[in-house]
Amino acid sequence: MSDHILEMRSITKRFPGVIALKDVSLAVRSGEIHAICGENGAGKSTLMKVLSGVYPTGTYEGEIHLDGEPVTFGSINDSEARGIVIIHQELALVPHLSVAENIFLGNERARRGFISWHETNARAADLLAQVGLDENPTTPIGSLGVGKQQLVEIAKALSKDVRLLILDEPTAALNDQDSKHLLGLMRTLRDRGVTCIMISHKLNEIAEIADSTTVIRDGSTIETLDMSSSDATTARIIRGMVGRDLDHLFPERESREPGEEVFRLEDWTVMHPTQPGRVVVDGAGLSVRAGEVVGIAGLMGAGRTELAMSVFGQSYGRDIRGRVFMHGKEIRTRTVGEAIEHGIAYATEDRKTYGLNLIEDIRRNVGAAGLRKMARGGWVDGNKEIAVAEKYRADLNIKAPSVMSVVGQLSGGNQQKVVLGKWLFTEPDLLILDEPTRGIDVGAKYEIYTIINQLAESGKAVLVISSELPELLGICDRIYTLSAGRITGDVDAERATQEGLMELMTKEKD
Structure with a gap:
């Protein structure tokens, strides 16, 4: 008998005018963490929708075998009945319902036609303990952060007796601490016999946790790597994903001297919009010159996005104080229209909600x-x-x-x-980019970096906010560090290190 819990054989999925998957095959061993890599649009999510019954049998060509036997799924309910559960990147939770209600939504604990709230909350508490989440089951899900909501989704999967758990970009919106916790939970589930399939663009996480990795490019399977092999390198995965070698993760930049100052912020202070007395940005000051790419590094909650949004038409905060200068002249940016008129643009970190x-x-x-x-x-x-x-x-x-x-x-x-x-x-004369490569693959990242270089070479001033320190070190000329709303450092990128930046990012108030 095969040790594969899952085999997908010669899957082809067509949409009008497009072949999304072409003869894709995937084999996953029982009790392993299997990663799937590929550029955006390569077909990863489409393949998982075929597996989970979102695209039912008959809408695609090929076969799915579970435990060595052919299976057909007409809906998500069919796949879940066989222990296959998918957690999408966009979490399927109802914010106004409690944690327990979300866990058992559609799978209610009922007796004689009535929901047993005692059983619902008790069982939810047990599931939350299994995923390491110390929350009251009656807590509204909307009051939890994204990392905790992700754990609730996994608890929901466990309530359905999951055997094969599919996670689509599970750490894309998480900070480092939440990401580490989630990866640790995946290891625990593997040790308990739950097989995991993880779609991810974070190659460092894949190298850390995956037992096997399948690379998909342009709707076709490229190869599957045993991650314990010395041949399973990040460079090989990248080559498979993009069809070429990326000798450098960041495009080379011509050495150039920045021009005159374009943007300057002085003594910028922003109060929290709903919590009186709470300072979110505390006397911040920074500048960006023409042809310069300047980064802002900070931990979650440091005030990076709040600073950018408050500058861009006071889109965040209250009691905003300080001075803004463009080309040496003080300006007002009380509205988004005013900010645009003065040559400021802001590309938000949340493109799906605010950007598009x-x-x-x-x-x-x-x-x-x-x-x-x-x-x-x-x-x-x-x-x-x-x-x-x-x-x-x-x-x-x-x-x-x-x-x-x-x-x-x-x-x-x-x-x-x-x-x-x-x-x-x-x-714009100043372009503020907030997490410009969040949730996109390595090939698309390289293209975004190239665009940023071209903007700088054309004389634009670019301010980049990023949670990824290697990214800031790879594309910036200078990097400001932010801690608890205060600027704690202004470092030349050529002389900066991740350790040095982290020290400044965690610096406490003098």
């Missing part, structure tokens, strides 16, 4: 922040709108059939390029 209209097309999204530039007599010129979108689709290499493609159907990397296109159309 996901049900609209590329054309409408690219032009959204610069409608006045395309208007005549109060009406938007549709031809110009299409021409502008086509220009940025070509310049930024946005992979889509046309500018009429709906943004919500694009991969994460291409969505991020649409966000960049929207703000580049406003022709």
